[in-house]
Structures are given as C-alpha cells and as structure tokens.
Amino acid sequence: MPHVMNMNILLINPAPSGTLKATGVLFPPLGLLYIAAYAEKEGHQVAVRDLAIRKKMEDIDFKKYDIVGISTDTTRHRQALQLAKKAKASGCMVVMGGPHPSYADEEILSTQRVDFIVRGEGEVTFSELVATLQKNDGTFHSVQGISFFSNGQLVRTPPRPFIENLDSLPLPARHLIHMDDYRRTKFGGRDITPLITSRGCPYQCAFCASSHFWGTKVRMRSVESVLKEIGEIYDRYHFNAVAFVDDTFNVSPKRVMELCRVIIDQKLDLWWWNLSRIDLLLRNEEMVKEMVRAGGKAVFIGVESSNPKTLNELKKGIDVEDIVQTVEMLKRNGVEIHASYILGGLHDDVKTIHETIRFAKRLDTNVAQFAILTPYPGTAVYEQVKDRIFKWRSPWSFFDMQHLVFKHDHLSFIRMEWLLLKAHLLYYTRSKKAIRDIWHHIKKHRLGIGTLVHFLRDYFGG
Numbered sequence: 001m002p003h004v005m006n007m008n009i010l011l012i013n014p015a016p017s018g019t020l021k022a023t024g025v026l027f028p029p030l031g032l033l034y035i036a037a038y039a040e041k042e043g044h045q046v047a048v049r050d051l052a053i054r055k056k057m058e059d060i061d062f063k064k065y066d067i068v069g070i071s072t073d074t075t076r077h078r079q080a081l082q083l084a085k086k087a088k089a090s091g092c093m094v095v096m097g098g099p100h101p102s103y104a105d106e107e108i109l110s111t112q113r114v115d116f117i118v119r120g121e122g123e124v125t126f127s128e129l130v131a132t133l134q135k136n137d138g139t140f141h142s143v144q145g146i147s148f149f150s151n152g153q154l155v156r157t158p159p160r161p162f163i164e165n166l167d168s169l170p171l172p173a174r175h176l177i178h179m180d181d182y183r184r185t186k187f188g189g190r191d192i193t194p195l196i197t198s199r200g201c202p203y204q205c206a207f208c209a210s211s212h213f214w215g216t217k218v219r220m221r222s223v224e225s226v227l228k229e230i231g232e233i234y235d236r237y238h239f240n241a242v243a244f245v246d247d248t249f250n251v252s253p254k255r256v257m258e259l260c261r262v263i264i265d266q267k268l269d270l271w272w273w274n275l276s277r278i279d280l281l282l283r284n285e286e287m288v289k290e291m292v293r294a295g296g297k298a299v300f301i302g303v304e305s306s307n308p309k310t311l312n313e314l315k316k317g318i319d320v321e322d323i324v325q326t327v328e329m330l331k332r333n334g335v336e337i338h339a340s341y342i343l344g345g346l347h348d349d350v351k352t353i354h355e356t357i358r359f360a361k362r363l364d365t366n367v368a369q370f371a372i373l374t375p376y377p378g379t380a381v382y383e384q385v386k387d388r389i390f391k392w393r394s395p396w397s398f399f400d401m402q403h404l405v406f407k408h409d410h411l412s413f414i415r416m417e418w419l420l421l422k423a424h425l426l427y428y429t430r431s432k433k434a435i436r437d438i439w440h441h442i443k444k445h446r447l448g449i450g451t452l453v454h455f456l457r458d459y460f461g462g
Contacts, residue, residue: 007130008045010065010092011036014072014079015051026052027194027243028182031098031122032071033172038123041170044130048176057083062090067130071098071122074376077108077396084113093133097122099213100396103377105147106154116140117147120213121199123169125160162214166199166221171229179237188271188297192241193233197226197259201247203277205302206315207342209378210247218251223259230263230270241271249274253284260287260294273298273338278318282326288333298336298366301326306359307352310345315380320359327363337365343420344373346384349410350419357423361430370423371401372416 013029029050036046049060062068068087072080077100084094097118101108105117118125125145132143140148145160163169183191200218201211233239250256263270274291276299281288291299303323305311311318330337341360343353360368375382375389376399388407398405404416411419 006043006045007066007134008064009039009047009067009069009130010060010062010087011039011046011048011069011071012060012083013048013050013052014070014076014083016076026050026182027185028172028174028177028179029071030172030194030196030245032069033174033176034169035069035071035097035122035126036176037170037173038127039130040173042127042130046173046176048173050177050181051079051083053178053181057086060086062087062092065092067095067133068092069095069097069118069126072096072100073098074100074396074399077104081108081111081113084111088113088115095126095129097126099209100377102213103209105156109147109149109154115148119145119147119156120160121145121162124163162200162217162219164219166219167225171232174232174237179239187241187243187273190241190271191239192243192271193237193239194243194245195226195229195233196245197221197249198246198251202251203248203317204315204380206313206380206384207373207376209376212378214247218248220252220255223255223262226259227262227266230268234268234270240269244272244274246275248277248280250276250280250284250287253280253287256287257290260290260296263294264290268295270295271297273300273336275300278302278326279322282322282329285329285333288330288335292333292335296335298338299330300338300340303339303360303363304342305345305348305352306356307345307348309347310342310352310356313345313347314342324363327365336367338367338369339363339365340369340371341423342371342373343423344404344408344411344416346373346381346409348373350415353419353423357426360423360427364430368424368427370420370427372404372420374399374401374403375406 011032013032016026032048036048039046051057070080070083080096084096087094094114095116095118096108096114101117102119105119108114108117116129118129125143128143129146132139140146141155141157144158147154147156149155182193185192198218198220200215202216202218204211204216230242233242272295274296278301281299302316304314304316306320308319327337339360341356343356373381375385385406389405390407402420404411404413408416
C-alpha cells in the first residue's frame with residue numbers, strides 16, 4: 001500500500017467588521033482550535049491564523065498549504081470569501097465551516113471559491129474529509145456532513161451524528177496561537193479566556209441557531225475533563241479567569257454544583273462568568289450560592305423583552321415575573337448581571353420598545369446589551385422573514401445586530417436603528433451613579449459587549 005503524506009493545513013478565523021471591529025478585544029477562536037487539535041491528533045501539520053488579532057491577509061503565504069479551512073459567521077461572510085478567493089488562486093483546496101456556511105452552503109459553493117462546506121459540528125467531519133483528500137480517490141460521497149458540487153449539481157451528504165463523548169476530543173490547540181495576544185480582554189482586572197463544558201441546547205429560541213447547529217440534546221464533558229482544561233489554562237498560559245460559554249451553563253444544576261465543589265475543594269484562585277437560563281437560576285438559588293463560593297462573579301442572562309407577546313414569539317419560555325425575581329435573587333447573592341435585550345421583534349413597535357427600555361432601567365443590571373432582531377440563517381426568525389430581507393443590505397454585511405435588515409411591519413430601519421442608539425443612551429445615562437458604574441466596569445473588565453456578541457455568534461451560530 002503506497003504511503004500517504006500527511007496534509008499541511010491552515011485554519012483561518014476572519015477579522016470582524018463593522019461595529020464589532022471597533023471593540024478592540026476578542027476571545028481566541030475556540031471552535032477553530034478544536035478542529036486544529038483534532039487534525040493534529042490525526043498527524044497533520046496545522047497552523048492557525050486569527051485575523052482578528054493578526055489582521056493582514058497579505059502576510060499569508062497560501063502556497064505553503066494543501067488545505068485552507070475558514071470558519072465564519074454571517075457578518076464575516078464577505079471577508080471569508082475574500083480569503084477563499086486568494087487561497088483558491090494559490091492552488092489550495094478550500095474548506096469552509098461554521099454557523100453561516102452550514103445553512104448557506106449552496107450560495108457559498110456557487111461562488112466557485114470554496115470546494116467543500118463542513119456542516120455543523122466539525123472535528124470528525126473535517127478529519128474524514130482531509131483523509132479522503134489524502135487518498136485522492138474522489139470518494140467524497142461517503143463523508144457525512146459535507147456539501148460540494150459534483151458535475152454542476154449540489155451534493156449534500158447525510159448529516160453526521162453528533163459526537164456523544166466530548167471527553168474523546170483533544171483540548172483546544174491553544175499552543176497554535178499566541179495566547180498573550182488575548183490578554184487585552186480582562187475580567188475584574190484578570191486575564192480571561194473562554195472554555196466550553198457542553199454542547200447542545202434543549203431550548204429553541206426563535207432567534208438562535210444553536211439548537212440546530214449543536215443539537216437539542218445536551219452533551220456534557222466530565223468534570224475531570226473540564227478541570228484538566230482549567231489547569232492547562234491556569235498553569236501553562238497563566239489565565240486566572242474563565243468564561244464558560246456553554247449555550248446554557250446551568251442546564252444541569254446538579255452538574256454545576258459538582259463542578260463548583262471541585263473548584264472549591266481544590267482551592268483554585270479562579271474567577272469566572274457564564275451564560276445561564278433565567279428560570280433555571282430562579283429555581284436553584286442554592287446553586288447560585290455555590291457558584292459564588294466557587295468564584296462565579298457574573299452571569300449573562302437573556303431577558304430580551306418586557307412584552308409577553310414578544311417573549312412568546314421569541315420562544316423564550318419565561319415570563320416577566322421570572323425575570324424580575326431572578327434579577328432580585330442574583331443581586332441578593334452579589335452576582336454581577338449582564339442582561340441582553342432584543343429590540344424589533346415582529347410584534348414590537350415604538351411603544352413596546354420604549355417599555356422594554358424602561359424595564360431594563362428598572363432592573364438596573366450591571367450591563368445591558370441591546371440588539372436588533374437579526375434573522376440569521378438556520379433560525380426560525382429567518383424562515384419567517386427571509387422574503388422580506390432588504391436586498392440592499394445583502395450579502396450579509398449588515399447582519400451584526402446593529403441594523404434592521406428586513407421590512408418590519410411597524411418600524412422603519414431608520415427608526416429602529418435610532419431606537420437602538422436611544423436604548424443605550426437612556427440606559428447608561430439613567431443616573432450619575434450609572435455613568436460612574438459603567439465607566440468603572442469598562443476600566444475594570446475591558447470586556448466589551450461586542451467581544452461577547454462576536455464570540456457567541458462565531459461559536460454557537462449566526
């Protein structure tokens with residue numbers, strides 16, 4: 001049997017654009033680092049280039065690589081295609097993955113700049129695709145979870161089953177990037193980096209593609225595996241704060257308690273924040289107390305709206321009283337609260353948006369993030385409004401949660417974008433204390449809202 005040479009692979013994270021470009025700080029591209037680690041395990045030579053940090057595409061010598069893999073979300077679609085064009089012109093095989101390509105495969109492949117799309121969870125799929133490219137026998141139809149053109153026809157192979165045992169994955173290949181580049185992002189003055197302990201989300205919010213991309217079944221890493229990664233982050237890279245970026249960190253309160261107790265028992269000097277679901281927080285105050293004891297300083301919650309119709313439309317599964325009681329409980333336990341709001345729901349008008357802004361001011365959380373409802377491919381909202389998307393706001397550059405991109409029944413795009421600006425102005429100037437608090441928060445954490453939005457969209461879908 002002839003010897004098959006291992007492949008030389010470059011994985012690229014495109015630079016952010018628009019409002020997200022101005023944030024100045026970003027997390028490492030965690031999803032891409034998982035792909036890199038798996039490819040390394042298979043014996044390939046892998047390099048990772050994060051253009052959010054090292055921005056010049058011109059510096060990349062594509063001719064050095066057999067395969068170029070590009071991971072992208074919706075907003076960075078244009079930059080991703082520019083990279084693909086240059087890689088293709090250099091003779092590379094180009095593979096694209098991530099949330100946006102998974103749902104817009106035909107459009108992307110039609111540009112003839114991309115050879116293959118990896119749909120959904122990518123580690124095993126990308127590895128099998130690379131192995132097939134190594135053999136050069138054209139048996140791509142046997143690789144689950146990819147899309148490509150064959151004889152001018154789109155081919156979508158059957159979806160790949162999700163990876164059940166996440167402990168089987170190697171830890172993200174942080175050694176392939178310069179971790180010191182990410183120390184600009186702070187949390188309480190500490191260096192912070194992301195970590196994921198589970199994949200999948202049983203909730204199916206209308207504006208989020210995560211449950212489609214990662215599945216509705218939650219697959220959890222063992223506490224031992226999570227602690228191993230925390231140890232690497234702390235001992236090897238000297239980061240002493242972690243962002244648990246699971247879609248719903250508290251989906252299993254029992255497991256959260258177990259993780260917290262191990263952190264406490266090991267006396268880890270670790271600060272962390274997480275994304276948690278409101279109703280699960282409310283029903284588990286003892287879990288919240290344990291989180292605080294284990295170094296959990298902040299929680300990111302999705303409030304979204306004060307309008308019951310909008311909450312139902314977004315399929316949040318919570319009511320306004322749940323929100324109020326949860327915020328009160330978190331404050332009682334000394335937890336810093338980051339709350340997100342979505343303006344421009346299909347039932348929203350000027351009156352309901354002003355009500356949501358007033359509600360946000362009444363909740364008085366440490367941070368409030370206001371965004372415009374954005375119909376990302378793969379979401380229920382996209383299916384509802386795809387025929388109303390403004391053609392002049394395509395292809396995708398304005399899908400940044402700062403612009404209205406579809407014809408709304410009650411709001412013009414000018415009015416909607418003014419209301420978004422107004423929401424931030426009214427919230428962060430609601431009192432002299434609020435102005436002092438947000439300035440203190442920015443200086444203390446240096447963790448911009450845009451940083452969080454960009455990372456979550458990149459990893460979880462949109």
